Amino acid sequence: MSISALIKMHHNQLTRTEQRLADYILAHQQQVIMRNIASLASATQLGEATIVRFCRKIGLAGFAALKRELTAEQLQSLQPLPQSDSPAEQPSLLDVARRLHQLNQASLDETLALQSNATLEQTATLLLGASQINVYGIGMSGISALEAKYRFMRIGMRIDAHTDNHTMLLNSALVGKQDLVIGISHTGETRDLVDAFQNAKQNGASTLAITRYLHSPLTSFADVTLLTGGSQNRYESDASMIKASQTWLIDLLFNMAIFINQGRSIDNLLEVMKRIEKNGPPERPVS
Incomplete structure (x- = not known):
């Protein structure tokens, strides 16, 4: 199971403070990977003990395990819509179709x-x-x-x-x-x-x-x-x-x-x- 799936599965049994931390992690995965626990605590304005409790509540040993799982997920993450050097050039409708297919496929993979x-x-x-x-x-x-x-x-x-x-x-x-x-x-x-x-x-x-x-x-x-x-x-x-x-x-x-x-x-x-x-x-x- 992916770390994102694990976090989302437990989301509504977390405290409000832990939910805020979970939402931050899901929205800033790459940044979390690059931070130590003190830096993440500062960025989220939460205590280090709260981060450790959150990790254990979702079944991980601690913050280091969380970073390992996030890194593994990033390696398998979906590619974003293609970007162009020209600001005026937007992704094609076929690109939108491909992205929707990727999202639906990712949802099915997660469900399985x-x-x-x-x-x-x-x-x-x-x-x-x-x-x-x-x-x-x-x-x-x-x-x-x-x-x-x-x-x-x-x-x-x-x-x-x-x-x-x-x-x-x-x-x-x-x-x-x-x-x-x-x-x-x-x-x-x-x-x-x-x-x-x-x-x-x-x-x-x-x-x-x-x-x-x-x-x-x-x-x-x-x-x-x-x-x-x-x-x-x-x-x-x-x-x-x-x-x-x-x-x-x-x-x-x-x-x-x-x-x-x-x-x-x-x-x-x-x-x-x-x-x-x-x-x-x-x-x-x-x-």
């Missing part, structure tokens, strides 16, 4: 690095044991919830998606021990979603959180948490790289379901495709 086989096995157990799956998401995360619904319906799994606070709360009052509720939220702090997720947990449903941060209101009610990579700005939940990470995780869950139930899932998928081909697209209403 955040997974563990143990967590995926726990997730597989939840998928296998559920008689009904309900996916909660609001805004852009709601689109991810709908995508999960349509993917899993194709292999014959009972699943529904709820993308507004009223239907989520109503559904959360009806779920029980045989149900799995998946909550998708980048920050893990969307109040209406967290309330419904908590209600579902209290009613006995199994819960799976898909989110950016390891510690959040959402994850406090999750049996299993799958982390996504993405933007440094924790409130940019509509960024394409956040959506790319969520989509990748949903695709992973879909492929896990096929892998676990190989014959039955593939047979169901083929049967659904046959029915779609036989019936054709739905007729448009006459206006």
Whole structure:
């Protein structure tokens, strides 16, 4: 896991002072590498003891270990948009496209690095044991919830998606021990979603959180948490790289379901495709 991913994963369990230090480190990685601990303390107006505590809180031995990790990440960092000797010459639209591709790819790489086989096995157990799956998401995360619904319906799994606070709360009052509720939220702090997720947990449903941060209101009610990579700005939940990470995780869950139930899932998928081909697209209403 990259040091940036590690810092961002622990960001919202840090104190405000430590969060300020984390934000400085993420924004000035090259400068931090060149500083000693006294210089960094002066630049951030923090004590050296605070820097050491921060390093240990994110799982590092100390400031020297932090610098080693930052150096390794810098060697693998993305190249910026090409610069020209002429101030009037701007990067081309294709350069913008390449940069967006790099950012999305970096987000996917980070999402993969955040997974563990143990967590995926726990997730597989939840998928296998559920008689009904309900996916909660609001805004852009709601689109991810709908995508999960349509993917899993194709292999014959009972699943529904709820993308507004009223239907989520109503559904959360009806779920029980045989149900799995998946909550998708980048920050893990969307109040209406967290309330419904908590209600579902209290009613006995199994819960799976898909989110950016390891510690959040959402994850406090999750049996299993799958982390996504993405933007440094924790409130940019509509960024394409956040959506790319969520989509990748949903695709992973879909492929896990096929892998676990190989014959039955593939047979169901083929049967659904046959029915779609036989019936054709739905007729448009006459206006």
